[in-house]
Amino acid sequence: MPTPFPLFRRATVTRITQETADTRTFVLAPHGGPLSYRAGQFCIFRVRVDGRHLLRSYSMSSAPETDDELMTTVKRVPGGKVSNWLHDHVMEGDELELTEPRGQFCLRPALADTPLLGFCGGSGITPVLSLAKSALTGTDRRVRLLCADRDRPSAIFYEGMAELAERHPGRLTVVRHLDDERGFLNAADIKEFVGADMEADAYVCGPEPFMELVESALQGSGRIFSERFGGGQVPPPPPPRQAPTPTKPPAxxxxxxxxxxxxxxxxxxxxxxxxxxxxxxxxxxxxxxxxxxxxxxxxxxxxxxxxxxxxxxxxxxxxxxxxxxxxxxxxxxxxxxxxxxxx
Incomplete structure (x- = not known):
């Protein structure tokens, strides 16, 4: 009999922080001792909704270099069964099931003078914040973040990022792009943000259209690392119905x-x-x-x-x-x- 994968363990929710109207951070105390993880990684969570076990991946917003507690931040997604269940049913003292942390969206070795650029769309800020805290503590690299949000109330970690920048003057710069003030982010905005840092390492996380825009606008020689989860994206409206074209079934x-x-x-x-x-x-x-x-x-x-x-x-x-x-x-x-x- 093969070994079941993934292996789940339980964790107690010790604290819940309301980050925005639709975003919460869950502070977790894993049973059996702390989890070993790297900044930028995620855990797979298993919850039972309407009699079915559902799995979703959520990134850590904490970093092992700076935080004694394990934290994951979840944004409520319209129609999202797991994110809505977590928001509506989980309270402090409850237990959740999760796997060991995993994922490759982690800091890669780089020269000390190689800047780190982070591009975050909405809740994509979660793993990028973890990476930023790790880089600021464990390296001498400059970190610059471009965070795109609909408006000020929906901007996750707004005050926390500002406080982090104050603690690292000259090394951390956070640029907030709010759609209601500046319109939707475009390629020119991204290139202006990059400026002379064409050889920087870029870490990108957010909705798929945002990520495609950023990746297409980054034309320097720097490395690009992306984190895609895909769940919760609202699909575009279906195209007009057309007469079907006869096709042969796959052979x-x-x-x-x-x-x-x-x-x-x-x-x-x-x-x-x-x-x-x-x-x-x-x-x-x-x-x-x-x-x-x-x-x-x-x-x-x-x-x-x-x-x-x-x-x-x-x-x-x-x-x-x-x-x-x-x-x-x-x-x-x-x-x-x-x-x-x-x-």
Missing amino acids: ATEGTITILLGNKRVSVPRQANETLLQSARRAGLAPPFSCEAGNCATCTAKLTEGTVTMRVNDALTEEEVTEGYVLTCQGVPDTPSVTVEYE
Whole structure:
């Protein structure tokens, strides 16, 4: 029997801070002792809503170099089952289930004079704040943050970031772009913010349109690191209906994909270039997933037969991959027969 993944442990909510009208920070005391983590990482949380276990990934807003307590900050998402449940039902003294911290959105080694630029859209400030605190404490690098928000009341950590800048004069600069005052952020704003720091390391987190804008505007020689979770984005309106164009169904290839989820074991014919997550859906299952970009590890399962190639992996460690774990949203079978088991 494969080892269940991810392994969850419980943590007591010791304090809740209302950051904005729709954002709260949950201070956690993990059972069994503190969690070891790096700034910028996240935990997968498991909650039971309407009789079903749901998984979501939330970043740490604390940093191990500066904070004695583990903190995660969650913004209420319209229609978001987990974020709304956390806001509406969790009180101080309650317990939550979470995994060990994970993720690759962490500080990379850099020269002391390489600036760090952070680009945050809305709640994307959460992991970037963690990175900033870590860099300011553990390195001599300059840190500059561009934070885009709808308006002043929705700006998360507004006072906290200002206080942090006061504690690090000359090293931390925080620029707040408020849409109601300056209009929507554009490429010119980003290039103006970057200025002469074309070779800086850039860390980007926020809604997908924001991230695409920032990434396309960064044309220097610096490195770009992005964190995508994807959950909670409001989809665009559907295009006008058009007469369907006849298409041939995807051709099945030799082999079988077998998925074990809960008490179900389902097999479907293998299809070319189809991910394991897509195969599971085609089989009528509803496996856990969130970002579908290879970042959050929510869709992880264990490979028990065959081999796969992951298109993107920004969540699993080398050790976990060696043990057979795979991001099913990114895993494409290499062998005719593949079997994976979800927790």
